[in-house]
Amino acid sequence: MNRKMLKNYIINLIVVALIYAGIKVLISAGVINRYYEGIIIFIMINIILATSLNLATGFLGQLTLGHAGFMAAGAYVSAITAIALKNSGMPNLLILIISLIAAAIVSALVGIAIGIPALRLRGDYLAIITLGFGEMIRVIINNLRGLTGGAQGLTGIPRIATFDNVFWVTALVILVLYRLTHSRQGRAIVSIREDEIAAEAVGVKTTYFKVLGFAIAAGFAGVGGGLYAHYLAFLDPKIFGFMRSVEILVIVVLGGMGSLTGSIFAAIILTILPEALRSFSDYRMLLYSFALVLMMIFRPIGMFGTKEFSWQGIYDRYKMLRDAVKRREKA
């Protein structure tokens, strides 16, 4: 890690801490009431889901339509673990951490199990097979009635996801994904997206990296699902239908495939939008869809494309501008 990168990380850490402190102050001052806090939590969960899907779809270049399936696996594993630990006298935070880790591991394993056969296919075929697997997970949950409550839903999940822990889990997920995409493994993953044959020719183990990327994406989707379960305190298989996968994919596409910061901004906008448009009642979904159509017409590569937003970048640009002005003044 060179000095510039280190500086970058410190700046970002400070910004994240400032955002956290800012929101905390606003909450305690009563400006952010529990309605807004609830929306913020859903934003964070969507950020986790979108950034993790972005790893598979944006960075690895594999169009998957089954992300809700991994989310479901994580949500149920996390919920069942927490129900089992509920009366053990452990502090809530510890229960949450244990159940989220369990969720991540199981979802990642499911991701590997699905990834190995599925990733032999590409493009449309992969999209369809992941769609099928996503639905399969849902149907299995529906039929494991003794464990998951089946169609009746799972109740009695402890409500232990709060703003604080959701915020830091989200920050951690983003950090890990950012580090991963900017590491050697990350470059290997991106090279598969750019040209699979060329990547293989220069010695990138494509199958390994595809499954790796896919499993990590699935694992984090499980974490997102786990937080969802612990915020809602109720689960049923219908939550994780095909439309949920599409919603997450829309966030990724809108933010820009291959841009983590893009996914973050898109998750914020797309979670707030339907709520902000509530006052338009019946026309709400129409306006929401219209906003999406406009976006896709004017900027089909998404808000950020494959670029990342960074404070360093802004600073660099500012410096360039300043130098240019100086040069002109000299001339």
Added chain:
Amino acid sequence: MKKISIIMAMLLLVMAALAGCSGSSDTAATTAAGETTAAAAGETIKLGVIGPLTGEYSMYGTSVEEGAKLAAEEINAAGGINGSMVEIVAYDSKGDKTEAVNAYNRLRDQDGIVGLIGGTFSGETLSIKEIAVGDNMPVLTPTATNGEVTLNAPNVFRACYTDPYQGSTAAVFAAENLGATKAAVLYNIEDPYSEGLAEAFNEKFSALGTVTNFEGYTANDSDFKAVLTKIAESDPDVIFLPDYVAKVGIILSQIQELGLDVVAIGGDGWDGIEVDYADVAEGDYFANHYANTDEAPIVQNFISAYEAKWGKTPSALAALAYDSTYIMAQAIEKAGSTDADAIVAQLAATDGDYVTGHITFDENGDPVKSISMIQVVGGKHVLAAKVSAE
């Protein structure tokens, strides 16, 4: 140039979002402050409604909204609650749990509702439940039938009967009123409502007769001939079909095509079946919350008022929402304040005649009432019997 226009568009979107968020926050502050004090005369009492007002299931949410609004209008015309006007604030959930939680949080914080008439579906009500218990919000759901909804939740009540109760009542009706000894069950394994009814029916009827078949299908199935042929072999007297109209209509049509000689029985999901499937449902029975041919003045007044206001025949969901709004309003009136504990205590003490029957609540907050079994005769509802499972 293109870039600038995009940035402008994005900015506009964000601004619209922010404006939408901040616009109503000051009203929340005032109502929150006034919440603990007794409702001063003239102040509006807000009641929340949550349901799918858009999307696939919008007819259910809209019925609930319309029923509640009709009741509120009548209450206001009669002088309101202790002089305060009632206002119904209805939010769309699209039938989605996340949206329902957001809608509930918004009703509580931005609109400052005193009580909630909702959610419409069991799923959305269950996802709101834990939060509402924490808030001690008086909740009276008109239509959430899942058994779990009112358990361990002293502030949550419902106006409809539960799935298990409805299923067992249908079983009692089949055995005692229709004299059936053999019954088949065909239900949707992906739907909690359908599954809940099917299991309760199965359990109750097994004690009274024989359940010959207990078959499931999934939400997207549309060809039932194979399973119906299988059922036909065991020659049941009745077939129990606990699902909603769209699916039941298809099954009934296929029963007719195959020429099965069997009486079909259903749950309250059948409400409205006479509109599209009168011929195939002829002579069949279903459990409902009220019979629209009931001569009682309260029922006929409700139907004519609803038809006058909304220009259509009320569904059972509308009747339940109408009743719920009245029950909630009467509880607030008797409590004499908008204090949550007082309202919950008065809700628990509810005892009166409503469109959907005489209602009192048991210790869970479930209504104690008999079920109207309706027979479809010549495209009309005919009250066949009032049955209770006990």
